[in-house]
Every structure is written in structure tokens, then in C-alpha cells.
Amino acid sequence: MAENMQDTTIRIGTRGSKLALWQAETVAEKLQAAGFQTELVIISTKGDQVLDKSLAKIGSKGVFTEELEVSLREGLVEIAVHSAKDVQSTIPADLELVAFMEREQVNDVLLSFDPNFKLERESNAIIGTSSTRRRAQLKKFYPNITTAESRGNLQTRLRKLEEKQFDALMLAYAGVKRMGYEDLIVHHFSEDEFVPATGQGSVAIECAKSLEPELKKGLKQALNHTETHVSLLAERAFLRTMEGGCSIPTFALARLTDNGICITGGIISLDGQALLRETLEGPTVTAEEMGEELANIILGQGGDEILKSIRAERGE
Numbered sequence: 001m002a003e004n005m006q007d008t009t010i011r012i013g014t015r016g017s018k019l020a021l022w023q024a025e026t027v028a029e030k031l032q033a034a035g036f037q038t039e040l041v042i043i044s045t046k047g048d049q050v051l052d053k054s055l056a057k058i059g060s061k062g063v064f065t066e067e068l069e070v071s072l073r074e075g076l077v078e079i080a081v082h083s084a085k086d087v088q089s090t091i092p093a094d095l096e097l098v099a100f101m102e103r104e105q106v107n108d109v110l111l112s113f114d115p116n117f118k119l120e121r122e123s124n125a126i127i128g129t130s131s132t133r134r135r136a137q138l139k140k141f142y143p144n145i146t147t148a149e150s151r152g153n154l155q156t157r158l159r160k161l162e163e164k165q166f167d168a169l170m171l172a173y174a175g176v177k178r179m180g181y182e183d184l185i186v187h188h189f190s191e192d193e194f195v196p197a198t199g200q201g202s203v204a205i206e207c208a209k210s211l212e213p214e215l216k217k218g219l220k221q222a223l224n225h226t227e228t229h230v231s232l233l234a235e236r237a238f239l240r241t242m243e244g245g246c247s248i249p250t251f252a253l254a255r256l257t258d259n260g261i262c263i264t265g266g267i268i269s270l271d272g273q274a275l276l277r278e279t280l281e282g283p284t285v286t287a288e289e290m291g292e293e294l295a296n297i298i299l300g301q302g303g304d305e306i307l308k309s310i311r312a313e314r315g316e
């Protein structure tokens with residue numbers, strides 16, 4: 001790292017939830033190890049403030065990111081830390097994603113306070129989730145399950161589980177692991193059936209395009225995980241081409257293979273009845289093209305109709 005960077009303090013913008021803080025602190029530690037000074041700046045987002053509506057109903061893009069992006073633009077922070085899953089597929093032209101942190105295990109899990117809880121195919125349990133993707137996938141693969149809305153941060157959702165508002169709570173393994181709730185896991189969903197949301201399990205670092213190039217380089221060196229980055233390029237290109245947004249049940253998961261990169265992605269109708277899913281393999285240099293191609297295949301197979309009917313149902 002350049003000598004003159006040793007004194008640079010990186011102000012890190014983050015949401016205030018426990019998970020967000022864990023992620024921001026992990027970023028801070030990595031930056032400190034690379035010789036930077038750091039400071040956390042907590043910023044509340046619409047997604048933190050509006051808790052009585054589902055994410056699909058809050059609707060606007062960037063529910064968890066917009067206020068952080070404003071702070072970048074106003075020069076209040078040098079970087080913003082996001083769950084990669086929460087970052088819109090197209091970010092504003094004056095900002096950029098400078099790094100993706102190494103991905104955690106990507107699958108979804110079920111949490112319950114009843115250690116004997118077993119998820120059978122015929123289960124008629126009530127499962128808490130606030131994700132349209134998870135609800136649709138549950139309807140498809142576990143048709144007798146009822147889902148219940150569970151907005152709020154992980155602690156709030158666990159309280160709802162404790163109050164027995166549902167029998168089990170469905171979450172990303174990554175957040176559960178980071179918060180130390182692994183003891184409550186009663187089921188791991190397969191990532192073949194429950195293909196995760198784009199970016200699940202990775203942390204994305206955003207900055208202003210105008211940040212000094214040397215500093216950007218230093219940040220990238222300290223924080224970026226190349227394999228994760230390539231996978232997320234493919235997944236985000238898929239999402240961008242699908243124009244999915246966070247409340248549409250699209251999904252995509254890319255992984256590096258011996259020969260290149262493999263991406264699986266698709267879309268599922270809200271009632272779980274129509275599921276489109278395809279896999280492409282190719283060289284890593286074509287990661288983004290593959291994401292786009294995969295989306296075009298899915299759209300051509302009827303994905304465009306599924307998107308249209310979801311938007312019509314919502315009155316968009």
C-alpha cells in the first residue's frame with residue numbers, strides 16, 4: 001500500500017442492525033490489518049424504519065441502501081457496507097462497487113426453538129419469512145406449508161419465533177452464522193431447490209467513483225475476494241437483465257468450476273406453480289455475458305410472462 005495511505009481514515013457507512021454492524025466490523029478489521037484507520041458511521045435506512053410493511057410493499061429499490069448512498073455522495077463516508085443481496089442490480093452512475101468480500105455458505109436454513117422440529121414434504125407447519133422468493137419456493141416444494149410475514153432484523157424475527165407467531169423461521173445461513181444462532185438450525189435447504197437470491201452470503205463495498213484511484217486500489221486489495229467477485233458479476237448481470245429487483249422471486253447462484261464458471265438461475269411465480277431454472281457453464285472472462293444470456297433464456301422461456309403477471313398482481 002502507498003505510504004501516504006497509512007494515515008487515511010476510512011469512514012465506513014453501515015446500517016445499525018447487529019448483522020450490519022458485524023459485517024462492517026469485519027470490513028474495519030481487514031482495513032486495519034492493511035494499515036488503514038477506520039471509523040464506523042451508523043446510518044438508518046427506510047428498510048430499518050418501516051417495519052409494518054412487507055419489503056414488496058415498500059417497493060422502491062434500494063430499501064436498505066439509499067441513505068447509505070446519499071452519505072457516500074455527500075462525502076460523509078468513504079465506503080458503504082451492504083449485504084450484497086440488498087444492493088440493486090444497477091447502482092447510480094456516480095457510485096461503484098469496489099469490492100466483494102468472501103462469500104459465506106449460501107443456502108437458506110430453518111430455525112426453531114423446538115429441537116425436534118422436522119421438515120417433511122407434507123409438513124403443514126407455519127413458517128416465517130419476508131421473502132417472496134422463499135415463499136414461492138416453499139409453496140412449490142412444500143405445498144402444505146403456510147407462510148407468515150416476518151419483517152424486522154434478525155433479533156425481532158427471533159422474538160416472533162419465540163412468541164410462537166410461527167413454528168419455524170426461514171433465513172439465510174450467512175446471517176444466522178454471523179449472529180451465532182446456529183444452535184437453532186433445524187433444517188438446511190438444498191441450494192438446488194431453494195436457489196438463493198443474487199449475492200446471498202456476500203458483503204459488497206460501495207464507494208463514490210470520484211474516490212482517489214490509489215485509495216480505491218488499496219480498498220480493493222484489502223477487501224476483494226476474486227472468486228466471489230466473479231460469481232457476483234455473473235449473478236448481478238442476470239438480475240439486471242431480468243430487471244428483477246428485490247421483491248421479484250428471481251434467484252441465481254454462480255460458482256467457479258475447474259474450467260470456468262457455472263451459473264444457475266431462474267424465476268418462480270408467486271404461487272410456486274411456474275418454475276423456470278437453467279444452468280450455463282463457460283469461461284470466467286465471460287461471467288457477465290453468461291449472466292445476461294441466462295436471463296434472456298429464462299425470459300424467452302416464459303419468464304417475461306411471469307414477471308408481467310407479478311407486476312400486474314401488484315398493480316405496478
Ligand SMILES: NCc1[nH]cc(CCC(=O)O)c1CC(=O)O
Pocket residue numbers: 083084085086170171172173174175199200201202203
Ligand atoms: N434482506 C435481508 C437480508 N440481507 C442479507 C441477509 C443475510 C445475509 C446474507 O444473505 O448475506 C438478510 C437476512 C436473510 O435473508 O435471512
